[in-house]
Structures are given as structure tokens and as C-alpha cells.
Amino acid sequence: MDFGGGDEIRFERIGVAGVITLTRPKALNAVTLIMVRALAKAFAAWERDEDVALVLIRAEGRAFSAGGDIAQAYHAMRAGAAPVGFFAEEYRLNAALARFPKPCVSLIDGIVMGGGVGISCHGSHRVMTEKALFAMPEVGIGFFPDVGGSFLLSRLKGSYGMYLGLTGGRIRSGDALRAGIATHAVESSALGDIVAALCNGVPPDSCLKQFASVPQAETDEGALFSIARLFSREKLGDLLVGLDQARESGETVAETALAAIGKASPTSVAVTFREINTGAMLDMDECMRMEFRILNRMVAGHDFPEGIRAAIIEKDGAPKWRPQSLADVTDDAVEAYFAPLPGGDLVL
Numbered sequence: 387m388d389f390g391g392g393d394e395i396r397f398e399r400i401g402v403a404g405v406i407t408l409t410r411p412k413a414l415n416a417v418t419l420i421m422v423r424a425l426a427k428a429f430a431a432w433e434r435d436e437d438v439a440l441v442l443i444r445a446e447g448r449a450f451s452a453g454g455d456i457a458q459a460y461h462a463m464r465a466g467a468a469p470v471g472f473f474a475e476e477y478r479l480n481a482a483l484a485r486f487p488k489p490c491v492s493l494i495d496g497i498v499m500g501g502g503v504g505i506s507c508h509g510s511h512r513v514m515t516e517k518a519l520f521a522m523p524e525v526g527i528g529f530f531p532d533v534g535g536s537f538l539l540s541r542l543k544g545s546y547g548m549y550l551g552l553t554g555g556r557i558r559s560g561d562a563l564r565a566g567i568a569t570h571a572v573e574s575s576a577l578g579d580i581v582a583a584l585c586n587g588v589p590p591d592s593c594l595k596q597f598a599s600v601p602q603a604e605t606d607e608g609a610l611f612s613i614a615r616l617f618s619r620e621k622l623g624d625l626l627v628g629l630d631q632a633r634e635s636g637e638t639v640a641e642t643a644l645a646a647i648g649k650a651s652p653t654s655v656a657v658t659f660r661e662i663n664t665g666a667m668l669d670m671d672e673c674m675r676m677e678f679r680i681l682n683r684m685v686a687g688h689d690f691p692e693g694i695r696a697a698i699i700e701k702d703g704a705p706k707w708r709p710q711s712l713a714d715v716t717d718d719a720v721e722a723y724f725a726p727l728p729g730g731d732l733v734l
Contacts, residue, residue, distance in 0.1 A: 389431070391424030401585035402439040404432040411447025416455040417501035419472045425505065426479050429486055440489040442584060443506060444577070450494045450518070451502025456527070459685075460694040468685035473532070474732060476501065477674045477681075480534045481734045484508040484670040489590045493581070494518045495574050504533025507567060508670070511590050514559040515574035516601065520567060523554030525650035527697050528689030528705065530658045530680055536665030537673040542566060544614035551658050552617070553646040560603040570594045571601050612639040622659045626712065651689040651705070652712040656720050664724070671734050676724065678732035683723045 387397040396407040406428065408415040432438040445451060454476070462469040483490065483505065490509030498506055499521045506512060514520070522531040522539065531539055531551045539547030542565050549555060562568040572580065576597045583593045605613075616632055616639070619625040626647075632640035647655055657680060665673050684690045688708045696705035709715055 389424040389427040392420055395421045395424050397428050402587045403585045404438045404441045406443045408445035414449035414452035415445045417451055418455050422476050422479050442491050444493040449497035452497045453500025453502055456694050457698055460691055460699055463691045473681050477678055478734055480504045481671055481674045491590055493577055501533055507538055508534055512568045513570045513572055514562055514568040515572055517574050518559045519556055520562050521556040522551055525654040525658055526554050528651040528654055528693030529684055530654055530661055532677045536661045536677055537670050540662045540665035545617035548617040548662050549613045551662050552655055553643050558604050560601040561605050564603045570598045572597045609639050612637055651707045652709055652715050653689050656715045657723050660720055675731045679727055680723045682727055
């Protein structure tokens with residue numbers, strides 16, 4: 387089936403399923419505009435097709451998808467053509483996936499970050515193997531958890547989403563399952579049998595129950611208790627003070643978190659704190675409109691291209707943030723990221 391994805395993504399009808407395979411393994415299946423447009427066409431067509439009972443999403447290689455193609459975004463920003471159009475189409479796709487009325491089963495057998503989260507974690511069934519590695523590490527490149535991150539992270543219990551968003555922490559299937567990011571955990575060796583069963587008409591819940599396991603969570607209860615206590619503050623300043631005090635008391639979680647936050651863009655940390663708190667009060671469509679407001683300001687600012695430069699382009703690992711300190715990020719500066727857009731909000 388051809389929805390215009392070229393050699394970056396493959397679409398098939400196998401039995402009762404529409405099967406999507408990301409086919410950019412050398413690029414860690416980074417999401418491109420071609421892929422976004424093809425996915426949007428496929429989901430729209432399969433929603434109307436009565437012979438398609440469900441959709442499966444999988445990927446070739448060691449990554450499900452490591453995110454969006456931020457190198458392309460960097461070159462566009464450097465050329466004075468901020469890629470707002472790409473993000474608009476991506477966000478519309480994320481919202482459409484969240485509304486998709488049929489089962490959508492994501493088979494996550496490797497790295498899933500950023501844009502990869504957006505095309506896998508808003509569907510009905512998020513299946514992770516022992517090879518899965520989840521993160522929303524955007525603050526480390528001067529960005530923010532987008533693609534519905536404000537909706538997803540804000541709904542994790544025990545302030546776990548705030549912890550993941552502010553630190554960019556990486557977790558595996560055990561933690562993801564306990565948090566509710568994953569709905570099922572399976573062995574990677576079972577994926578072929580799972581695909582065959584689903585395509586042959588076995589209902590997703592019944593199929594996945596047969597293969598599901600409950601891996602041990604990687605984060606212990608003590609660390610979770612610390613995260614819930616330390617990341618539930620109403621003000622970012624209070625959160626940082628609490629982390630500093632906990633670090634002085636020898637809490638490893640606080641020490642690790644402060645180290646990660648200290649390397650991130652101060653502006654991104656402040657914006658992400660507000661974004662996740664606000665997202666808890668919004669539905670998915672409202673979250674995507676909010677994220678589009680933030681996105682427009684991020685691509686016009688300094689830290690996002692600077693973060694990509696340091697991490698991806700020149701790879702010196704030494705971004706020069708503006709401002710350099712969280713103490714210098716004012717409330718008014720954060721507020722500006724959430725202000726209505728002169729041209730109107732994103733139309734979904």
C-alpha cells in the first residue's frame with residue numbers, strides 16, 4: 387500500500403490489520419515530514435475501512451524511533467526558515483492518533499524518544515520489550531517535551547512525569563509499565579507470534595494477555611517515594627530548593643536530578659515545569675494547541691538551535707544557554723511562551 391512514505395515507512399494490509407513499519411534504521415527511525423504525512427493518510431484511510439480492525443506500528447533496527455529529525459530542523463532554523471509547518475502537521479497527527487477509534491498497537495522494541503513517543507504512546511496498546519528505552523530528553527537540547535508530552539507526562543502518578551520531563555531520565559519496560567506509559571510488557575522473541583495473532587483476528591487484549599509478563603521495575607520504592615515528594619511542588623523554585631536540601635541529606639535521586647537539570651537549558655526547564663503542570667488540566671487537543679504556542683517561541687529563540695548544535699551538529703557537548711541560570715529566567719519570559727499566537731492557535 388502506498389500512502390506516500392517512500393523508503394522511509396512501509397504500509398501493508400495483513401489479514402484484519404493495517405501494519406506500519408518504520409524503515410529508517412540507520413537514522414534510528416527519526417520522524418520526517420514524509421513519514422508524518424504518510425501516517426496521517428494511512429490512519430485516515432484505515433479509520434474509514436471497515437475491513438481494517440486494528441493498526442500495528444513497528445520498526446526496523448535497534449530503535450523504534452529516537453525522535454524527530456532535529457538535524458533537519460537545525461538547518462532550517464539556521465537558514466531563517468523555522469520548521470513550524472512540520473511541527474504543525476506532526477502535532478495534528480499526534481492528536482489524530484489519540485482520537486483514533488480502533489485499537490492501535492505499538493510494538494516498541496528499542497529506543498523511543500521525542501517524536502517516536504508521539505507516534506506510539508497515544509494509541510490504545512503500548513507494548514514494550516526488554517529492549518525498550520523510553521525518554522523525553524528535550525530539555526537537554528533547549529526544547530521541551532512536545533508531541534503530546536504535556537498530556538502524557540502530566541497524567542503519570544507520583545509526579546513521575548514531572549521527574550522525567552525535567553531530568554530527561556531514561557527508563558526501561560519495568561518502570562514504563564508501572565508508570566502506565568506501557569500497557570503491556572513482552573519478550574522481543576514473541577513479537578512475531580503477536581503480529582501473526584493480531585493479523586489473524588485475535589482481539590488485542592486477549593492476544594497480549596497471553597504473551598504479557600511483568601518485568602521487575604528498575605526504580606525501587608524508596609526512589610519513587612523521593613520522586614513523588616520532591617517533584618510535586620507548585621513552584622519551580624521550591625522544587626529546586628527541596629532537591630538541594632535532599633541532596634545535602636544524601637538522597638541519590640536528588641543528586642542525580644540536580645545534575646541533569648543543571649546541564650539542561652534553564653529556559654527549557656522553566657517552560658517544561660509550567661507545561662506539565664498546565665497539561666494536567668487540559669485534554670489532548672488543548673495540550674497540542676498549548677505545545678504549538680510554545681513551539682513557535684522555541685524555534686524563534688536561541689537555546690533550541692544551540693542545543694542541537696552542541697548535541698548533534700558539532701557534538702561538543704557544551705551548549706551556551708541564554709540565560710545561563712534558572713535564577714535569570716523571569717516569570718514574564720516563561721509566560722511569553724504560553725501567550726496566544728498572533729496568527730491564531732493550531733487548527734486540529
